[in-house]
Amino acid sequence: MASRLLFSSLRQVQKLQKACIHGRSRIGNREVVGFGFNGQYSYQDRIDFPMPAIRFKESTPDIVALREKEKGDWRKLTLEEKKALYRASFCMTFTEMNAPTGEWKSIIGIACVLISIGIWVFILERLFVYKELPTSFSEESKKAQLKRMIDLRVNPIEGISSKFDYEKGEWK
């Protein structure tokens, strides 16, 4: 009994999955016209796969009537009808796909705002958070440090003492 229940419910799930895999349950009465990218009934404007699996618009009576007219001579179609046929099958033209979105402006703007917030945080920390620098950072202390390094002949081969002439007592 339990197993029969299990298998009948599994069969239901399987049926549902089959409908979902291809997306038949979600496309309304749109016409399926091809394989598309991966066999699913989905619409996407892609340059590398220009022909999706389904038409973009559902088959309304207007479009069905237009399709009947399409079976005749195409030279008798007006420009509006041609455009309507195109837009019934496809959402965007190639130029619309390639059109710039202007998104770079907001990206640059937001980036500048965030950077300026960081700079302000740094300035305020310097003003209100950190203590004064130690006295060894003063001009006199730094000069004294340099003098002492020369007296101790620090790094005499390539470094600071090699650039000091000890006989004349000045920089080379």
Added chain:
Amino acid sequence: MLRTLVCRIHSVVRSVAIQNIGRTTSVVPTRLMSQHSTETDEEFDRRYEAYFNRQDIDGWEIRKAMNDLAGMDLVPEPKIISAALRACRRVSDFALAVRFLEAVQSKCGGRVKEIYPYILQEIRPTLDELGVSTPEEMGYHKPELALKNVYEI
């Protein structure tokens, strides 16, 4: 319940295994090596022209070939394009014809100013005969409609 499940799985696995044994013995051994296509450009053009020229071609096959062509590193020859347009005419799909012309234009890439006028000039008789408008004639060389932002719908 577990027993029924196991029995079912066993029978499925056994039937598949038996099928596969039968199949593997009959398969001719092939080496899984890469091989380069020896098809010349002329053969390629003829193959696609013949494909589009088939009288009973349907929309699925047309779209398949067009998607394939859009994925290749080439611009289709004008004769292939003419054959494709005629195939669109046979299945009465005007939008497909215009979309294919757009795809061809997109395939011209950076040299669209050299290649695309030549293609148009070559396929002009077919265009006039079938009444297909080029994307330029339909005003699709410039963006016509803008999509609404999906986050604002």
